[in-house]
Amino acid sequence: MRIVGSVTLAKLKNTCLPPYSSVVTLGRGGRIDGRVLDTAGKPSASGWARLLPTRPGAHQSIRDESIDSASVDTDGRFKFLVGPGTYRVFTGRDAPLTDTIVEVKTGESTSVELRAK
Numbered sequence: 001m002r003i004v005g006s007v008t009l010a011k012l013k014n015t016c017l018p019p020y021s022s023v024v025t026l027g028r029g030g031r032i033d034g035r036v037l038d039t040a041g042k043p044s045a046s047g048w049a050r051l052l053p054t055r056p057g058a059h060q061s062i063r064d065e066s067i068d069s070a071s072v073d074t075d076g077r078f079k080f081l082v083g084p085g086t087y088r089v090f091t092g093r094d095a096p097l098t099d100t101i102v103e104v105k106t107g108e109s110t111s112v113e114l115r116a117k
Contacts, residue, residue, distance in 0.1 A: 027083065027106070028106050028107055029081055029082055029083045029084065029104075029106065030081075030082060030083070030084060030104035030105055030106060030107060030108050030109065030110065031079060031080065031081055031082070031104070031108075031109045031110070032051070032079065032080040032082060032087065032089060032102055032104060032109075032110050032111075032112060033077070033078075033079050033109055033110070033111050033112070034049055034077065034078050034079070034080075034089060034111065034112040034113065034114060035072075035075070035076045035077050035078075035112075035113050035114070036049060036072045036076045036077075036078070036091050036098075036114050036116075037076060037113060037114065037115045037116065038115075038116050039115070039116045039117070041115065043074075043075045043076030043077075044072060044076045044091075044116070045072070045073075045074045045075075045076065046072065047071075047072050047091060048069050048070060048071050048072065048078075048091060049069065049070050049072060049078040049080075049089060049090070049091045049114065050068070050069045050070075050089070050090055050091070051067055051068040051069070051070075051080050051082065051087050051088070051089055052067065052087065052088040052089075052090070053067060053085060053086070053087055053088075054085075054086045054087060054088055054101060068080055068082075072091075082104055083104075084104055084105055084106045085103075085104060086101060086102070086103050086104075087101070087102055087103075087104060088100070088101055088102075089101075089102055089112050089114065090114070091114045091116075092116070098114045098115060098116055098117055099114070100112050100114065
């Protein structure tokens with residue numbers, strides 16, 4: 001389905017779009033479901049998780065290149081909706097950071113667990 005904002009093209013059938021408008025076709029993505037645990041293995045009720053795309057051979061600057069961040073809930077859970085690809089998911093305010101690499105496939109959910117070091 002082709003979407004312009006949240007309006008389908010079927011609804012725009014008799015509508016004239018200005019010449020500078022764009023039509024965007026969105027592909028189906030995937031999901032990363034995660035949980036942040038403390039050093040004892042109990043859910044971390046505060047904090048955040050961040051997401052960084054991985055690129056072979058590229059310098060990975062965590063603070064400058066993260067593409068999304070999510071607060072964790074009271075049970076330490078977080079969620080990212082992303083396109084297919086490989087991502088680094090990490091958490092931690094200061095070193096040492098806790099991280100993992102995940103591969104997301106179209107239409108699939110990938111689970112991760114980040115345990116504090």
